[in-house]
Amino acid sequence: MENVEFELTYAALKMFGKQLYSNVGSAIAELVANGIDAGAEEVYVAINVIDKHNATVEILDNGAGMTYADIKEHYIKIGYNKRKNTSIGHNKMLGRKGIGKLAALYLSDCFSIVTKNSQQNQMHWKLDVTGMQDETKPILKDVGLSVPENLICKAMWEKQMQGTYIFLENVDFERFGEKGFEALESRLSNFFLYDELGVKININIATKKEEIGKFKEIKKKTAFKNMVCIYTDDIDEFNKREKIIGNTYELPYENKLGDNKKFVGITEVKAFTEILDKDEIEGKYKNISYKLKGWIGVHSSIDKDVAENNDSRYLKNQFYNPNQLRVYVRNKLGMNNMLEHLGIARAFGNYIEGEVVFDILDDDELEDIATAGRQDFDSQDDRFILLKEMMTKLGNSLVSKRQKVADEIKKVRKEEDNYISANAKAIYKRELHKEIEALTDYNEESKAAFETVLVNKIEGNPKLEPKAQYTVFLSHASKDSMISDCIYYYLKSLGFNGDLSDKQCEIFYSSSGMDSENLEPLSKVIRDAIIAKNNDILFLASKNFMNSPFCLFEGGAAWATRAIDEYKIMAMNYNDIPTFLTNGKSEIVLGMVEEKDFELDAKKYNDFILVLNRLINHLNKNREIRGEQTVDLLSKVIFPDKVQLSREKKAETDYMDQTVLEYWNTYIRDNAKTYIKENSLK
Structure with a gap:
C-alpha cells in the first residue's frame, strides 16, 4: 500500500488564521514582515476604508520578489523553516515557521499576490475562498498579469523593477472609528524596531477620497x-x-x-x-x-x-x-x-x-x-x-x-494643607474677637476669658477645621442685572474667581439671575451660599426684588440665619428695602429714578466704594489663607467743593478710580434709558 499524505483543507487554514492573530494590526504586520524577510528596504501599507464593509488592504514591498519555484516550493507550504531558505541571501530573517501567509486569510477570503523578481518576470496569483466548503482544498490560481485599476499602490507597483504586491479585497472594518485607525498605526509601530532594521514602512489609511495616496512613515x-x-x-x-x-x-x-x-x-x-x-x-x-x-x-x-x-x-x-x-x-x-x-x-x-x-x-x-x-x-x-x-x-x-x-x-x-489650616484659624480667631467685642452683656474680663476658652479649643483640636473658602453672593432680580453685572465683572477684573462651573468660584449670582440649567437646585444654592457662614451677601433691593419670590425666599433665609451685619443691602430707592431685612438699620440707597440719577456722583461713588471694599475685604481672606498677595482696597475720596472744582477746572469724576467709573458707566449709566423704560420708573 502507498503512504498517505496529510492535507490541509479550507477549514483547517481558516481555524489556524483565527487562532494565530488576535487583531488586524498583528495580521497586517505579519504581511509586512514577509516583505522585510524578502530583503525589502521600503514597504507601503495602503488601507482604503471609504467603504468600511468592503475595504481593501494593500502591502507593497521592493524586496526580491518570487519565482514560480518560490511560490510552489515555499509560499503554499504551511509550516516550514524559512531561515533554511538561503536563496534570498538574507541572514536576519524575522520569520521562522512559514505561517505568515495565513495572516491574509485572517483578514480576507479573497486576496491576490503579484510578484516580479530580478528578471522582471511578473506573476499574478489569486486565492478566493468565498463561500468555499470546509472540506475543500484552497487553490492559488494564476489569473494573468492585470492589476485592478482602483488600487492605491498600482502606479508605484508598475514603476518597480522587483518586489511583491499583496492586496486583499472585502476586508471588514465596520468596528473601526477614528480612534481605532489611530490605534492601528500604533500597533504597527510597535511591531518592529525600525532603527535597527533600517526599513522604511509607510502607511495610508484613506477614510475619504481626498486622503487616497497620502502616505506617511510609521514612527514609534x-x-x-x-x-x-x-x-x-x-x-x-x-x-x-x-x-x-x-x-x-x-x-x-x-x-x-x-x-x-x-x-x-x-x-x-x-x-x-x-x-x-x-x-x-x-x-x-x-x-x-x-x-x-x-x-x-x-x-x-x-x-x-x-x-x-x-x-x-x-x-x-x-x-x-x-x-x-x-x-x-x-x-x-x-x-x-x-x-x-x-x-x-x-x-x-x-x-x-x-x-x-x-x-x-x-x-x-x-x-x-x-x-x-x-x-x-x-x-x-x-x-x-x-x-x-x-x-x-x-x-x-x-x-x-x-x-x-x-x-x-x-x-x-x-x-x-497645614499652612492653609493655620491661616484659616488665624482669620477665624480675628473674626471671633470682633464678634465677642461686640457683645454688650459682658464686661471686658468676661469677654477675654470667653475668647481664651474658644481659642484654646480651636488650637487644641486638630480635627476642628474652620471653613476656608470665602464667597460672595449677589442676590438680585434678573431685571436688575445691570447693577450685579457691574459688581460681578469688576470683581472678576481684580482676579477673583467668578466661574460658576468651577468649584472654587468666589462670586455668584442669586438663582433668579443665574443660568439655572447649569446649576444645582435652588434649595441647595440657598443652603450652601446663603446660610454658609463664610459667605457675604449683598442684596440689591428694588421693586423687582420685592416682586420676585426667589429674592424674597433668599432674603427670608438670610434674615432667619444671620445677624444684621452679616449681609449688606444696596437699594435703588429706600421704599424698595424689605422691612424684615433692614430691621431699622440704615442701608445704602442709590436713589435712581430719572436718567440723571444714573450718573456716578460723589455720594454714590463713596457709597459704591463702601460696598466694593466690603466684598473685596471678604474675598481677600481666601488669599490670606493661601498666603497670596491680597487685593488693595479702594480709597474713599474727599471730593473738593464746587468752587474748588471750578477753579481747578475739574469734575468729580476726575477724582474717582477710573476703572470703577468705567465699569459703572458701561453697565449702569449707559443702560439707564432702557432700564427706566422697561421698569416704568417715569
Whole structure:
C-alpha cells in the first residue's frame, strides 16, 4: 500500500488564521514582515476604508520578489523553516515557521499576490475562498498579469523593477472609528524596531477620497516625557535618540480647599546596571552569547488627559493601551506584554512600559519556544525565566520610584494643607474677637476669658477645621442685572474667581439671575451660599426684588440665619428695602429714578466704594489663607467743593478710580434709558 499524505483543507487554514492573530494590526504586520524577510528596504501599507464593509488592504514591498519555484516550493507550504531558505541571501530573517501567509486569510477570503523578481518576470496569483466548503482544498490560481485599476499602490507597483504586491479585497472594518485607525498605526509601530532594521514602512489609511495616496512613515510614538524613570542598556545612545535627560513632568493634585495644584518632577534616565549586575545582563546560555538591550520605564500618570499634557504622544483608548512591556527578538515583536508574567501587583505596576530585546529567545541553534503565532513564548523555558528575573527586578525598582513620587506629593499637599489650616484659624480667631467685642452683656474680663476658652479649643483640636473658602453672593432680580453685572465683572477684573462651573468660584449670582440649567437646585444654592457662614451677601433691593419670590425666599433665609451685619443691602430707592431685612438699620440707597440719577456722583461713588471694599475685604481672606498677595482696597475720596472744582477746572469724576467709573458707566449709566423704560420708573 502507498503512504498517505496529510492535507490541509479550507477549514483547517481558516481555524489556524483565527487562532494565530488576535487583531488586524498583528495580521497586517505579519504581511509586512514577509516583505522585510524578502530583503525589502521600503514597504507601503495602503488601507482604503471609504467603504468600511468592503475595504481593501494593500502591502507593497521592493524586496526580491518570487519565482514560480518560490511560490510552489515555499509560499503554499504551511509550516516550514524559512531561515533554511538561503536563496534570498538574507541572514536576519524575522520569520521562522512559514505561517505568515495565513495572516491574509485572517483578514480576507479573497486576496491576490503579484510578484516580479530580478528578471522582471511578473506573476499574478489569486486565492478566493468565498463561500468555499470546509472540506475543500484552497487553490492559488494564476489569473494573468492585470492589476485592478482602483488600487492605491498600482502606479508605484508598475514603476518597480522587483518586489511583491499583496492586496486583499472585502476586508471588514465596520468596528473601526477614528480612534481605532489611530490605534492601528500604533500597533504597527510597535511591531518592529525600525532603527535597527533600517526599513522604511509607510502607511495610508484613506477614510475619504481626498486622503487616497497620502502616505506617511510609521514612527514609534512613546510618551517618554510622561515618565518618572527609565532604565536602558546605553544611556548615551538612548538620550541621543530621545533627548529625555532634564525633562520635567507635571502631576496635578488638590489641596484641602480644592485648588488645582501641580507637582513638578524630573525624569531620571539610568543604566540597567543600577539594578542588575553586569553578568546578569549579558552572558552565555548553552555556549551561546546573550545580552539584554532596550529600555523600560514607569509613567508618572496613566490618566489620558494628564499624560497627554506631559507628552502629546501618549495614546490610550479602547483599542490601544501603551502600558505594555514589549519583548523583541531579531527586531520583531515576540511578546506583546510581559508584565502579566512579572507578578508586580502593587498599584503602580500598570504604569510600566518598555521595549526590551533578548534575541536568545529565538536563536536558530536553540529550540524554538515561540508560540505558533509568534506572539508569546514558553514561560517555563530557562531563557524566558532568565529574562523574567531581570524584568521583575527592574519593574519593582520602577514601581518604587513612582511610589516615592506619590509620597512626595502627599508630603507637599500635607504641608500646604497645614499652612492653609493655620491661616484659616488665624482669620477665624480675628473674626471671633470682633464678634465677642461686640457683645454688650459682658464686661471686658468676661469677654477675654470667653475668647481664651474658644481659642484654646480651636488650637487644641486638630480635627476642628474652620471653613476656608470665602464667597460672595449677589442676590438680585434678573431685571436688575445691570447693577450685579457691574459688581460681578469688576470683581472678576481684580482676579477673583467668578466661574460658576468651577468649584472654587468666589462670586455668584442669586438663582433668579443665574443660568439655572447649569446649576444645582435652588434649595441647595440657598443652603450652601446663603446660610454658609463664610459667605457675604449683598442684596440689591428694588421693586423687582420685592416682586420676585426667589429674592424674597433668599432674603427670608438670610434674615432667619444671620445677624444684621452679616449681609449688606444696596437699594435703588429706600421704599424698595424689605422691612424684615433692614430691621431699622440704615442701608445704602442709590436713589435712581430719572436718567440723571444714573450718573456716578460723589455720594454714590463713596457709597459704591463702601460696598466694593466690603466684598473685596471678604474675598481677600481666601488669599490670606493661601498666603497670596491680597487685593488693595479702594480709597474713599474727599471730593473738593464746587468752587474748588471750578477753579481747578475739574469734575468729580476726575477724582474717582477710573476703572470703577468705567465699569459703572458701561453697565449702569449707559443702560439707564432702557432700564427706566422697561421698569416704568417715569
